[in-house]
Amino acid sequence: MKLTRSASYALVAVGHIARIQSPDPVLAKAIAKQYRIPLDYLLKILQQLVRADVLRSIRGPRGGFLLARATSRISLLQIIEAVDGPFIEEPTLSTAHSDTPYNRRVTAVYQQATKLAAKTLAQANLNTLTGGKSQPAPKKTTKKAKTKKTAKTKKTKKKAKAKKKKTRR
Numbered sequence: 001m002k003l004t005r006s007a008s009y010a011l012v013a014v015g016h017i018a019r020i021q022s023p024d025p026v027l028a029k030a031i032a033k034q035y036r037i038p039l040d041y042l043l044k045i046l047q048q049l050v051r052a053d054v055l056r057s058i059r060g061p062r063g064g065f066l067l068a069r070a071t072s073r074i075s076l077l078q079i080i081e082a083v084d085g086p087f088i089e090e091p092t093l094s095t096a097h098s099d100t101p102y103n104r105r106v107t108a109v110y111q112q113a114t115k116l117a118a119k120t121l122a123q124a125n126l127n128t129l130t131g132g133k134s135q136p137a138p139k140k141t142t143k144k145a146k147t148k149k150t151a152k153t154k155k156t157k158k159k160a161k162a163k164k165k166k167t168r169r
Contacts, residue, residue, distance in 0.1 A: 006083040009037050010045050014054060014079050018071050018126045025057075025064025045083055052082030071130060077121035087118045 003011075012035050017026050028046055032039040046065055049055040056068045067074065081087055091110040 003080070004084055006041075006045055007080045009035075009042060010049060010079050010083045011076065012037070013042060013046060013065075014049065014067075014074070014126065015129065017055070017065060017067055018074075018130045025062065025066050027064045048083050049079065052078065054079055054082055067126075071126035074126045075122045076124045076129075077118055080121065087121070088114045 032042045
């Protein structure tokens with residue numbers, strides 16, 4: 001089994017975020033600089049991890065990346081599959097002779113080996129790999145809370161504009 005460069009970077013980045021155990025989002029730029037990963041490449045990987053619900057992204061000047069779930073609920077298999085797709089695949093043997101007894105046996109052995117590797121990776125979670133320091137999943141802000149904040153901000157801005165107009169007159 002060989003890890004792709006993308007999977008390797010994903011494991012490093014998620015491991016870094018898990019080890020920091022900060023309630024504040026971690027900047028992709030900081031990860032890229034510390035591990036010498038090209039920033040643009042890392043950002044694409046981090047977005048794949050967000051889509052796979054391994055990480056959460058926070059926008060804005062204080063934004064960055066956080067774990068989407070507790071460290072005990074994120075496995076190495078989930079991280080690898082987020083960037084590389086399904087782990088278990090068929091071996092690519094010659095299609096002209098794919099129905100021979102030898103090829104069927106090779107395929108069976110390969111499938112058994114990949115299933116065992118996938119099981120091992122699924123059992124290895126970030127909690128055990130980061131020294132057993134369980135990091136709870138960060139609290140998500142609900143859409144209602146965001147909507148209320150936005151509505152309050154809009155009202156405050158309107159009041160400020162109205163006040164400014166009155167002072168001009």
